[in-house]
Amino acid sequence: MSLGPVPVLRPRAATGHDFAAVVALEQACFDEPWGPDSVAAELGAPDRIVRVAAGAGGVLGWSSTSVVAETADLLRVAVEPSARGRGLGHALVDDVLRSAGAAGATRVLLEVAEPNTAARALYAATGFREIHRRRRYYAGGADALVLERLLP
Ligand SMILES: CC(C)(COP(=O)(O)OP(=O)(O)OC[C@H]1O[C@@H](n2cnc3c(N)ncnc32)[C@H](O)[C@@H]1OP(=O)(O)O)[C@@H](O)C(=O)NCCC(=O)NCCS
Numbered sequence: 037m038s039l040g041p042v043p044v045l046r047p048r049a050a051t052g053h054d055f056a057a058v059v060a061l062e063q064a065c066f067d068e069p070w071g072p073d074s075v076a077a078e079l080g081a082p083d084r085i086v087r088v089a090a091g092a093g094g095v096l097g098w099s100s101t102s103v104v105a106e107t108a109d110l111l112r113v114a115v116e117p118s119a120r121g122r123g124l125g126h127a128l129v130d131d132v133l134r135s136a137g138a139a140g141a142t143r144v145l146l147e148v149a150e151p152n153t154a155a156r157a158l159y160a161a162t163g164f165r166e167i168h169r170r171r172r173y174y175a176g177g178a179d180a181l182v183l184e185r186l187l188p
Contacts, residue, residue: 044123045096047131050079050086057095058088065114078112085135089115089124099128101136101144108136110146113155120154129162137187144187150179159183 050058055075062069070078078084078100085108089097097115101108110132115124136144146164148155164183173180 044127045089045091047087047089047097047099047128050088050098052079054088054090054095054098055079057090058098061095061098061114061116064117070112085132085139087128087131087135089128097124097128099132101132103136103139103141106140106142108132108139108141108144110144113158125154125158126161129158133162133185133187142187144185146183147173147180148183149174150181156181159185 055072058079059070059072059075062071062075078086081102083102083104085099085101085103087099088095095116096119098112099110099114100112101110103109110129113125113128113132115128133144144164146159147170148159150156150169162185164185166181167184168182170180170182172178
């Protein structure tokens, strides 16, 4: 029996109650996760848009974006490994585009490691294009790609 498509969670603003869940998400998603101090700084920074996708199972994804004047920087987006491949990352990035536009940004920038094929596919699917390459930017020697998405 098929259970049908999994409904995509609608991201919402993060609150202090999400702190521990976001720290756990970082540990599950990154080789070099942001620790509690960094997550707390994101949640407390006035120029940040911090969003979570949460359902009955808890927080499954999060994003953090800085907005300064007309430029937004997507600093972090991550989805719990067991919840990937269902459109949640796409929903989080779409939500960033909406939120950044509402905050006055006209473009969103981000950096992604060239070998990160999942993230690059997500950004291509949400309209980002490469504008610059930082050679051997990461500790392991990978290039960073700087991507831009113009907002309407
Ligand atoms: C990148 C990440 C957020 C994607 O989350 P996700 O919920 O699996 O993404 P989605 O299911 O919404 O997929 C988005 C698009 O990317 C594509 N995609 C996702 N994972 C992919 C993979 N492993 N290989 C190829 N394409 C992939 C999907 O096909 C989809 O394309 P479509 O919209 O045209 O169908 C997730 O893999 C992750 O958390 N990675 C670790 C953290 C990270 O690297 N973050 C980005 C750098 S800060």
